[in-house]
Amino acid sequence: MKVMIRKDSKGALTAYVPKKDLEEPIVSMASPQMWGGLVTLANGWRLELPEMAADTTLPITVEARRLADVED
Known part of the structure; x- marks a missing residue:
């Protein structure tokens, strides 16, 4: 899926997925x-x-791949 990676005005990394109209902060790497x-x-x-x-x-x-959610 296409994902736009950017830094917001505070310097935090965010990911935007246009197909889902979803913008979320990247919380961990x-x-x-x-x-x-x-x-x-x-x-x-x-x-x-x-x-x-x-x-x-x-x-x-970039073209990123979403991994399946894991059940705890």
Whole structure:
């Protein structure tokens, strides 16, 4: 799915999914490097982001994969 990653006015990372008209803050990253790893949105969605250079400028639209929600 297409996801736009950007920094808001306070410097926090957010993800916007146009198809769902959903904008949520990124609350955690599975690794220190966001690109090529997993991020978790405030609504609980987990997204796998593509590999990109660490100095990639924002905002950027990428093709991300939503991982299935896990039952605890």
